[in-house]
Amino acid sequence: MHAKPGDWLIVEIAGTAHSARRARILDVSPPDGAPPFTVRWLDTDRESLVFPGADAHVMTQEELDALDARVAARAVEVQRHILGRRRTP
Structure with a gap:
């Protein structure tokens, strides 16, 4: 998984009562774009350092807009x- 600042981290949440969480990637420390990522979560507006798991993927803004x-x-x-x-009887 590789990202750049401005991309989105999408974490899929299993179960019918939950939806995916989204976070804007603010910083990528390694120069190759690999995790960890500093993100700001859309649902809480909190920043955190994330080591994404298998249930996560990165999308560009364009990919997210299309989705x-x-x-x-x-x-x-x-x-x-x-x-x-x-309307149909």
Whole structure:
């Protein structure tokens, strides 16, 4: 896993009651971009030093924007499908 400042660390959380945690990578100490990373967590606004595990991956801002757009489009599609079924007798 390699990153640069400005990338996002995404930590997948198992279970249906949880979603992935996101953290903006602020600093990468090793010159090759390997962990540990200094991050600021989006949900708590706290900074921490992270040694990511197997449940984590790095995304660029562009990759995250594209993912968020796909998720939003899928949500709209599902809502349209649900509303369409309600109108059908």
